[in-house]
Amino acid sequence: MPTNQIADIADLAREDPSVIRLWIGEGDLPTPDFIRGAAEQAMQAGQTRYTYGHGLPALRRALADYHARHWGVAVDPGRFSVTAGGVQAMMQAFQAILEPGDEVIAPVPTWPNLGAIVRINHGRLVPVPFRVSDGRFSLELDDLVAAIGPRTRAIAINSPSNPTGWVMPREQMAELVRIARTRGLWILSDEVYGLFVDGDRPAPSFLEVAEPDDRLLVTNTFSKNWCMTGWRAGWVIFPDGMSRVFENLSQYNTTGVATFIQQAAISALNEGDPGVRALVARTMAARDVLLDALAGIPEITVVKPDGGFYLFFGVRGMNDAFSTAVRILREAGVGLAPGSAFGPGGSGYLRLCFAIDPALAAEAARRLDAFFAGTRQG
Amino acid sequence: MPTNQIADIADLAREDPSVIRLWIGEGDLPTPDFIRGAAEQAMQAGQTRYTYGHGLPALRRALADYHARHWGVAVDPGRFSVTAGGVQAMMQAFQAILEPGDEVIAPVPTWPNLGAIVRINHGRLVPVPFRVSDGRFSLELDDLVAAIGPRTRAIAINSPSNPTGWVMPREQMAELVRIARTRGLWILSDEVYGLFVDGDRPAPSFLEVAEPDDRLLVTNTFSKNWCMTGWRAGWVIFPDGMSRVFENLSQYNTTGVATFIQQAAISALNEGDPGVRALVARTMAARDVLLDALAGIPEITVVKPDGGFYLFFGVRGMNDAFSTAVRILREAGVGLAPGSAFGPGGSGYLRLCFAIDPALAAEAARRLDAFFAGTRQG
Known part of the structure; x- marks a missing residue:
């Protein structure tokens, strides 16, 4: 039975409210x-x-x-x-x-x-x-x-x-x-x-x-x-x-x-149609905030996705996406999914769900920026 | 893919409130x-x-x-x-x-x-x-x-x-x-x-x-x-x-x-324990009402079950449990499950769920009694 690396990451911090949860395909809003x-x-x-x-x-x-x-x-x-x-x-x-x-x-x-x-x-x-x-x-x-x-x-x-x-x-x-x-x-x-x-x-x-x-x-x-x-x-x-x-x-x-x-x-x-339209607009606004910020992090390669609510971004020099995701979770308080969870070709990537409040997206971007800045000094 | 004879019976009368629904493993009460x-x-x-x-x-x-x-x-x-x-x-x-x-x-x-x-x-x-x-x-x-x-x-x-x-x-x-x-x-x-x-x-x-x-x-x-x-x-x-x-x-x-x-x-x-105790007592009271009544129908062979909430009773001379169940549904307004749904050895039986109000059980018993009396005259 294959393990589920995304659930593994989520289980590390399911009860920790300080973590920004972008590991899974789920937004930050309750049901209308x-x-x-x-x-x-x-x-x-x-x-x-x-x-x-x-x-x-x-x-x-x-x-x-x-x-x-x-x-x-x-x-x-x-x-x-x-x-x-x-x-x-x-x-x-x-x-x-x-x-x-x-x-x-x-x-x-x-x-x-x-x-x-x-x-x-x-x-x-x-x-x-x-x-x-x-x-x-x-x-x-x-x-x-x-x-x-x-x-x-x-x-x-x-x-x-x-x-x-x-x-x-x-x-x-x-x-x-x-x-x-x-x-x-x-x-x-x-x-x-x-x-x-x-x-x-x-x-x-x-x-x-x-x-x-x-x-x-x-x-x-x-x-x-x-x-x-x-x-x-x-x-x-x-x-x-x-x-x-x-x-x-x-x-x-x-x-x-x-x-x-x-x-x-x-x-x-x-x-639900009006609500869905508003949700998609909010989600794409969060995407744009994150895209802008991540484009400024030299270790990261990211492009605007054609659809969906994930950024799947490459990280230069990353050997082990799972342990990197664990580090980012622990050190930066941002929960991401390791690209290795998605099979062949994913191991150089991390996945981020942007179905969130644009303000929360900005905070996640700040934390990621600080994390990568820290790795440069370390 | 095997068919489900119980669902087939239920589908015949799902929206008919006059039918007493004893076809499936479900009582007559809403959730507490x-x-x-x-x-x-x-x-x-x-x-x-x-x-x-x-x-x-x-x-x-x-x-x-x-x-x-x-x-x-x-x-x-x-x-x-x-x-x-x-x-x-x-x-x-x-x-x-x-x-x-x-x-x-x-x-x-x-x-x-x-x-x-x-x-x-x-x-x-x-x-x-x-x-x-x-x-x-x-x-x-x-x-x-x-x-x-x-x-x-x-x-x-x-x-x-x-x-x-x-x-x-x-x-x-x-x-x-x-x-x-x-x-x-x-x-x-x-x-x-x-x-x-x-x-x-x-x-x-x-x-x-x-x-x-x-x-x-x-x-x-x-x-x-x-x-x-x-x-x-x-x-x-x-x-x-x-x-x-x-x-x-x-x-x-x-x-x-x-x-x-x-x-x-x-x-x-x-x-929920007190409610379960009351539910079991009510269910067994309904069982006893039905057992008494069915024992008086000469075509039926029935024994008191050791557990569960079904009577699985034999019907003398029944060739096709499914069509008998359909007839009882249509002519007597009682929904039963055909024994043939339960595999080898079941074809001579009908199954009745007694997780119901004893008063409803009594009405179901009256309808079954009348149905079998009718088959004798016919």
Whole structure:
């Protein structure tokens, strides 16, 4: 069983209020009141019993509306299943498609949970390194194609990417769908950061370029857009004709998600757009504060990410990202994730989550600046 | 992927208030107010973010206290992991121990989720029929031993048993622990109905007869004792030295359980004993009402279960339990689970959950009596 270096860092200082917590994909705000209120109301109404395993019909409708509103795609509500978070969406997706020994190709560095979930399902992650040029990550589809072998079952894409900030262009998505059709492969698309971009349009979604019967599984979560990390609610979108499979997987994994959490999720989707816009704007303002400051630290190489809410910055001369992250935590009071947690190609980097108050971002930047200044004198 | 006949029955009438719902392992009461209040308080205090994946330290302590109080066992709080329900506890347990092709021996009839979870993890359930005499189920350990083969990894026991009402005697548990040690096998013990028995002592637990380093995994849930079916919270107890494995499995399956749900669980454990006693007494009163009534229906063979909250009754001349359950649902307005859902040996039975108001039990009994009277005339 692989360890989780991010959880390891978090466990070192979970109860220490002086630490600025940028180690994990979580903002600094509690869940908005109207969402909590919806959960409380449902609880008080006695919605505390078993319900539809794969999600309340009203929630699946609200999810379809959400995708229509933001991406202009028409996805039948019957293609959604509600899960205990994005991670459980991914678990069910791989349970649905993997046989022991199957391979899953993924650009790396990537979220460590991906490889762990593939391994728990007795598959093997085949890492394909992003190309890197001047600190900027990009993907060559030819590199993915070269990794396809007889045991390849799926290609896993996370765009906007955690940790690299890369966003897959829509044309590349369309081309990958064509490749997957030809080769009989699944695409597993983790789109949890889709709204965290500059401008009025979200990051492209595979739903825009695929047909309802394509072998596409899209995973998502309520955690990021609506400050609901602790609620453990997400969703998976599957092709036409697979609803029975995902109803069963929901039954056998968690027997659904609490009804009062689903009611909160409905409120988030139906009433949450203005809040999400404000959250994204605040997040990007924090990003800009940090980008400015980190650009002035000579040891650091950093570029503006195309999407998501992470800076994945290189540190010159860093031998061991984990112990550097521990040092920065202890000496500077800033919690970062070591790049080595994200697999091959990550060991020269640290990951910083900027879904925070810009003022807190400024303080984190000051602390990082002082830390690196100290290493120069030491 | 196996279908779930119980969910299929429930889906036929989920929104029909005229149906008496005895199809599923769920009582008729909402969660007690003090438990809901604890969740609301935590939510209002902003406990809506990521937390310890395997459970709040206070919850793991409360779980250890609960087991000490009811079974007189000392289990280190570090051996508990909190899960999204009993079903997720079982999922993580099998993820921890199964390799593809491994076999799991289990007495049948049994809860269908067991076989499904084993299959999702690429294992194979090896059913060993209970002995049946005058409608009463019993287990011969020699039957289990005879089923052990080179690929056997575990023996799964559910006592009190869903659906049969069988309770494993403590001496038989001790003997099975000895057998498992000798053969290098795991015991997976699902003990969710442990408090649903007559008298002052709970049903025996494997924790009473095993050592902390025995290959024992115990799964449990908050659903039954505290009317929290919809909350999706449970726990798994693992041997010394496996906490890292279960921390990781928690991360990669659901990344924990909502903090506000964990706070509710703490209240349930620490303040819920009187309510559980009252619930068990009410449940057993409903059982007696139904036992009396069903004993008077000539087509039905029923015995008093030793534990749990199900009657698993034989129906003379029944060819197809599923279609009979559908007929009883449609014609009598009583939702039952078809025995065929519980695997080999179950097809001649129907399962009825009696965790209900005794008055509702009496109405259900009247409807069943009228239904069978009608079949005689028809």
